[in-house]
Amino acid sequence: MLDNLTQRLSGVIKNLRGQARLTESNIQDALREVRMALLEADVALPVVKEFTAQVKQAALGQEVIGNLNPGQALIGVVHRELTKLMGEANAAINLATVPPAVILMAGLQGAGKTTTSGKLAKLLREQQKKKVLLVSCDVYRPAAIEQLRTLAQQLEIDFFASDISQKPVDIALAAHDYARRHYHDVLIVDTAGRLAVDEAMMAEIKQLHAALKPIETLFVVDAMTGQDAVNTAKAFGDALPLTGVILTKLDGDARGGAALSVRHITGKPIKFVGVSEKMTGLEAFHPERMASRVLGMGDVLSLIEEAHREVDMAEAEKLAKKVKKGEGFDLNDFKMQIVQMRKMGGVSALMDKLPAQLSQAAAGSKVDDKSINRIEGIINSMTPQERAKPEVIKASRKRRIAAGAGVQVMHVNQLLNQFEQTQKMMKMFSKGGMAKMMRGMKGMLPGMGR
Amino acid sequence: MFSFLKKPFSGNTEKSPTGSTEESPAENAADQSTPEKRSWIGRLKSGLARTGNQLTDLFSRGGKIDDELYEELETILITADVGMDATRFLLAELRHQVKEHRLTESGQLKEALAQCLYKLLQPLARPLDIGPHQPFVIMLAGVNGAGKTTSIGKLAKYLQGQGKSVLLAAGDTFRAAAREQLMEWGARNNVTVIAQQGGDPAAVIYDAVQAAQARRIDVVLADTAGRLTTQAHLMEEIKKVKRVIAKAMPETPASPAAPHEVLLVLDANTGQNALSQVKAFDEALGVTGLILTKLDGTAKGGVIAAIAKAHPIPVRFIGVGEGLDDLRPFEAEDFVTALLGLDSD
Numbered sequence: 001m002l003d004n005l006t007q008r009l010s011g012v013i014k015n016l017r018g019q020a021r022l023t024e025s026n027i028q029d030a031l032r033e034v035r036m037a038l039l040e041a042d043v044a045l046p047v048v049k050e051f052t053a054q055v056k057q058a059a060l061g062q063e064v065i066g067n068l069n070p071g072q073a074l075i076g077v078v079h080r081e082l083t084k085l086m087g088e089a090n091a092a093i094n095l096a097t098v099p100p101a102v103i104l105m106a107g108l109q110g111a112g113k114t115t116t117s118g119k120l121a122k123l124l125r126e127q128q129k130k131k132v133l134l135v136s137c138d139v140y141r142p143a144a145i146e147q148l149r150t151l152a153q154q155l156e157i158d159f160f161a162s163d164i165s166q167k168p169v170d171i172a173l174a175a176h177d178y179a180r181r182h183y184h185d186v187l188i189v190d191t192a193g194r195l196a197v198d199e200a201m202m203a204e205i206k207q208l209h210a211a212l213k214p215i216e217t218l219f220v221v222d223a224m225t226g227q228d229a230v231n232t233a234k235a236f237g238d239a240l241p242l243t244g245v246i247l248t249k250l251d252g253d254a255r256g257g258a259a260l261s262v263r264h265i266t267g268k269p270i271k272f273v274g275v276s277e278k279m280t281g282l283e284a285f286h287p288e289r290m291a292s293r294v295l296g297m298g299d300v301l302s303l304i305e306e307a308h309r310e311v312d313m314a315e316a317e318k319l320a321k322k323v324k325k326g327e328g329f330d331l332n333d334f335k336m337q338i339v340q341m342r343k344m345g346g347v348s349a350l351m352d353k354l355p356a357q358l359s360q361a362a363a364g365s366k367v368d369d370k371s372i373n374r375i376e377g378i379i380n381s382m383t384p385q386e387r388a389k390p391e392v393i394k395a396s397r398k399r400r401i402a403a404g405a406g407v408q409v410m411h412v413n414q415l416l417n418q419f420e421q422t423q424k425m426m427k428m429f430s431k432g433g434m435a436k437m438m439r440g441m442k443g444m445l446p447g448m449g450r
Numbered sequence: 451m452f453s454f455l456k457k458p459f460s461g462n463t464e465k466s467p468t469g470s471t472e473e474s475p476a477e478n479a480a481d482q483s484t485p486e487k488r489s490w491i492g493r494l495k496s497g498l499a500r501t502g503n504q505l506t507d508l509f510s511r512g513g514k515i516d517d518e519l520y521e522e523l524e525t526i527l528i529t530a531d532v533g534m535d536a537t538r539f540l541l542a543e544l545r546h547q548v549k550e551h552r553l554t555e556s557g558q559l560k561e562a563l564a565q566c567l568y569k570l571l572q573p574l575a576r577p578l579d580i581g582p583h584q585p586f587v588i589m590l591a592g593v594n595g596a597g598k599t600t601s602i603g604k605l606a607k608y609l610q611g612q613g614k615s616v617l618l619a620a621g622d623t624f625r626a627a628a629r630e631q632l633m634e635w636g637a638r639n640n641v642t643v644i645a646q647q648g649g650d651p652a653a654v655i656y657d658a659v660q661a662a663q664a665r666r667i668d669v670v671l672a673d674t675a676g677r678l679t680t681q682a683h684l685m686e687e688i689k690k691v692k693r694v695i696a697k698a699m700p701e702t703p704a705s706p707a708a709p710h711e712v713l714l715v716l717d718a719n720t721g722q723n724a725l726s727q728v729k730a731f732d733e734a735l736g737v738t739g740l741i742l743t744k745l746d747g748t749a750k751g752g753v754i755a756a757i758a759k760a761h762p763i764p765v766r767f768i769g770v771g772e773g774l775d776d777l778r779p780f781e782a783e784d785f786v787t788a789l790l791g792l793d794s795d
Contacts, residue, residue, distance in 0.1 A: 039534060040534055041722075042531075042721030042722055042723070044529070045529045108719060108744075108747065109595070109744060110597055110717060115625075118626075141600075142603075142630070142631045142634030142635060142638075143628075143633075144627075144631075146626075146630045147625070147627035147631070149627070150626035195746060196747065222717070222719065224593070224717075224719075224720045224723040225720065225721060226721025226722065226723075226724075226753065227530065227721060228719055228749040228750065229721075231748040232748065235748075249678060251680060251681070252593065252679065252680055253679060253680050253723065253726055254721070254726075255722075257721070277594070
């Protein structure tokens with residue numbers, strides 16, 4: 001839906017070809033596009049204004065080097081400035097204090113505090129070998145305490161039981177005392193979601209902060225937040241001495257401009273990002289990747305990480321061995337690859353992560369989710385014997401398979417041809433002919449499309 | 451001059467159409483309303499106050515209509531999450547109005563903008579109509595943390611207030627303690643909750659629909675787990691949930707298949723991603739209505755205007771507070787009144 005900045009700029013900058021420098025006059029329109037792109041990515045307006053001014057400053061007089069065009073040069077500047085604004089390197093969590101080190105979680109309703117508390121506890125235990133205690137001070141939302149208790153149980157992390165009849169501060173202090181006596185390294189305090197305009201609730205969390213003196217006070221914010229992120233961040237930042245930010249739900253398709261707004265307003269580093277519903281889905285924050293994402297420049301690094309996460313490594317290795325040995329690559333393996341691709345969200349999700357030029361090229365190859373589904377349907381209509389030895393499939397089998405998959409015989413033929421090519425390629429691969437394989441690949445892409 | 455204002459702001463028959471800014475018809479509408487309604491507008495307004503104040507400042511400053519004024523207007527609409535597309539559309543409409551009615555004073559712009567916004571939002575103001583089918587099955591969907599379960603609690607209260615019997619289905623079998631959360635809402639409203647330990651969401655809701663049929667319950671509210679639209683397998687799962695609900699209550703000559711209403715719950719804090727949520731969920735489920743939650747903070751919910759422009763779906767309810775009574779039907783005139791701070795006090 002959102003055009004990415006690269007595409008948008010290329011339109012404006014076409015008439016700039018051949019100019020050696022970025023000047024005030026030739027980047028005027030381009031900066032407007034930058035502004036627009038940032039606004040559409042939900043970066044808050046005051047932040048956008050300040051940022052475009054910075055970009056202008058940095059871009060003026062910049063020489064257009066080598067075979068870059070002025071648009072690319074400008075994007076380079078924007079990307080660099082954006083990365084700078086998000087904080088140069090990722091900031092680690094600070095636990096250097098007399099144990100227990102208290103981490104206080106704060107944020108709006110539905111930002112993901114409770115889930116993040118669980119994820120953070122797991123991460124600290126596994127990566128830093130800490131003994132963690134979880135406690136919930138949310139006596140307002142129904143079953144909020146129960147939610148954290150369940151999470152703690154799943155993760156096998158110690159949980160300090162609390163009750164909705166207690167006062168949050170009392171709960172927190174009791175938990176702190178318990179953690180001290182039981183030699184916990186870290187105490188993570190989950191709190192109720194609250195609106196920044198709710199004075200009573202803001203007073204409550206200030207009180208909690210004063211009582212606990214946490215070493216980390218983390219502001220949890222939803223990556224999908226819109227323009228209001230500045231107001232919320234400012235209010236929380238004013239009320240509490242925040243030490244960092246956790247950006248949640250980054251696995252959605254939001255551009256995450258809120259990251260920029262919150263970072264700019266609070267001046268505090270983004271320490272973690274939530275990237276999955278699974279309890280392992282909390283990661284260190286990488287400013288340069290976030291910059292790319294906000295600009296819509298594709299996120300190849302995340303794609304690679306996702307591949308690592310979702311693809312069944314054991315299966316992949318088995319296949320690799322099979323290919324290496326030169327054993328037959330059969331239709332079962334072919335199907336396996338399709339299944340793994342689907343786990344990563346299908347072809348269209350993969351394309352979204354690619355940079356603009358690449359995804360355009362890929363779109364031209366007519367591979368789409370529909371044709372992939374059809375291939376899977378056809379393979380599902382084959383008997384195990386046919387899958388293992390596709391050469392037995394002759395006319396009458398083809399008719400049966402086509403009827404079973406609800407396609408034309410022609411489509412079955414196409415699949416078999418395609419499979420044969422892939423098989424040939426695999427054979428070349430096993431003989432080590434990389435160059436040959438690249439040539440072979442050309443024939444493979446044109447999918448099952450008409 | 452502003453004949454349009456007659457229709458949107460009801461109860462204004464005696465007012466001359468050429469009312470000046472002070473005699474804003476909206477103010478009249480509020481005056482004539484019951485105190486309860488007035489406090490309702492007041493609450494909504496306090497939530498949207500920031501935008502309202504900015505606009506009031508801008509308009510009451512007086513002076514001529516110039517490019518600078520338009521640019522400031524653009525700024526304000528954007529900071530309310532209206533989005534680039536809808537903002538451009540509204541400003542183009544506004545310019546058109548200014549030309550047609552030969553407006554010259556910045557003060558007149560407010561009414562003209564109210565008209566443009568109203569025209570954009572009015573088509574979305576279609577209240578939830580509980581049909582004659584028994585049970586009337588309502589399915590709720592949305593991203594994580596939008597406020598689905600809380601909305602169900604409030605909806606149950608609202609529907610009970612309308613004399614309907616309600617049954618809740620704990621279809622969120624994924625998130626820790628989501629079931630307990632819904633049971634708590636059930637207990638508060640004295641409503642039966644159909645839940646299973648673990649299990650398949652489709653199966654839980656199927657059971658709930660059948661239970662409702664057996665007990666002659668009027669409305670079934672089916673909760674589902676929050677899901678981001680990028681998670682293909684979860685989007686497939688929710689499609690399946692809908693198909694299974696249809697099996698529990700298939701189409702008959704008298705009524706269409708269940709669910710009779712698919713509500714998408716949106717967080718008013720959400721920015722332009724709300725649009726892609728609406729598109730993705732609509733594609734998967736055929737969304738029939740929206741609930742906009744958390745309008746009581748500083749979030750302005752201007753994203754409704756963006757939705758109205760790009761992918762219009764009726765807004766059934768808006769949530770303006772944490773109380774059980776704080777979920778109300780969406781009314782375009784209240785919303786515009788509140789957003790633009792028309793009701794001057």
